[in-house]
Amino acid sequence: MHIHNLSETPSILNTFMSELRDETIQKDSMRFRRNIERIGEIMGYELSKSLQYDAETIQTPLGKSETVLHRKDIVLCSILRAGVPLHDGLLNYFDAAENAFISAYRQHKHDPESFEIIVEYLACPSLEGKTLILADPMLATGQSMVATFEALKPFGTPKAIHLVSVIGAQPGVDFVSKAFDQEVHLWIAAIDEKLNDKGYIIPGLGDAGDLAFGNKLQH
Numbered sequence: 617m618h619i620h621n622l623s624e625t626p627s628i629l630n631t632f633m634s635e636l637r638d639e640t641i642q643k644d645s646m647r648f649r650r651n652i653e654r655i656g657e658i659m660g661y662e663l664s665k666s667l668q669y670d671a672e673t674i675q676t677p678l679g680k681s682e683t684v685l686h687r688k689d690i691v692l693c694s695i696l697r698a699g700v701p702l703h704d705g706l707l708n709y710f711d712a713a714e715n716a717f718i719s720a721y722r723q724h725k726h727d728p729e730s731f732e733i734i735v736e737y738l739a740c741p742s743l744e745g746k747t748l749i750l751a752d753p754m755l756a757t758g759q760s761m762v763a764t765f766e767a768l769k770p771f772g773t774p775k776a777i778h779l780v781s782v783i784g785a786q787p788g789v790d791f792v793s794k795a796f797d798q799e800v801h802l803w804i805a806a807i808d809e810k811l812n813d814k815g816y817i818i819p820g821l822g823d824a825g826d827l828a829f830g831n832k833l834q835h
């Protein structure tokens with residue numbers, strides 16, 4: 617897997633990341649969602665450099681302009697809930713993309729430290745020959761990303777796959793690297809050191825879904 621860790625080059629992304637992580641600023645849920653959306657926009661721009669382009673001629677009022685435009689073959693799939701603002705940011709740039717949504721949540725069994733990933737809702741167009749962008753801001757154990765990809769398999773074989781995440785934990789990135797083929801790209805804004813015993817990224821930012829959309833009751 618090609619890992620593009622955008623924090624390796626200091627940029628304006630650091631500002632958005634620090635606001636997501638800051639325990640005071642992150643309490644403003646509108647700013648939290650907007651910062652994830654802004655990171656989605658940056659990720660969209662960065663990953664656009666590895667898409668396929670075709671030569672096009674644009675007729676201006678005064679002449680012809682030769683350019684290259686990316687193929688409009690993108691399916692943008694996000695994992696609910698926390699994936700929604702990241703999806704919005706990517707869709708701001710890939711505005712002609714087809715869209716897929718999938719639910720994946722952690723169901724805790726008998727104790728808070730063990731859980732399985734439950735995939736229930738899935739709405740997806742054909743993925744055959746498409747460029748699949750699979751987005752989820754948090755890549756903790758990596759189980760949601762892998763379970764989601766398994767659930768998408770009946771929808772066809774994409775010709776290219778880009779995983780987009782905001783913060784990953786090194787063990788989760790390693791898990792995902794093993795599960796996906798070598799040519800798959802992972803675009804990520806930070807890779808943190810570890811997970812705690814509840815599967816949260818350390819230092820991470822806390823619970824992205826709750827920060828974006830509010831607390832939920834366990835079921």
Ligand SMILES: O=P(O)(O)OC[C@H]1O[C@H](OP(=O)(O)OP(=O)(O)O)[C@H](O)[C@@H]1O
Nearest residue numbers: 697698721722754756757758759760825
């Ligand atoms: O890599 P993993 O260990 O699978 O964890 C990451 C998942 O956890 C979060 O979702 P969560 O289950 O909290 O659901 P939510 O978005 O509804 O809050 C996050 O958005 C990922 O989907």
Ligand SMILES: O=c1cc[nH]c(=O)[nH]1
Nearest residue numbers: 756816817822823824
């Ligand atoms: O740290 C984590 C891990 C999973 N999901 C989150 O929202 N945060």
Ligand SMILES: [Mg+2]
Nearest residue numbers: 696697720721
């Ligand atoms: Mg989730």
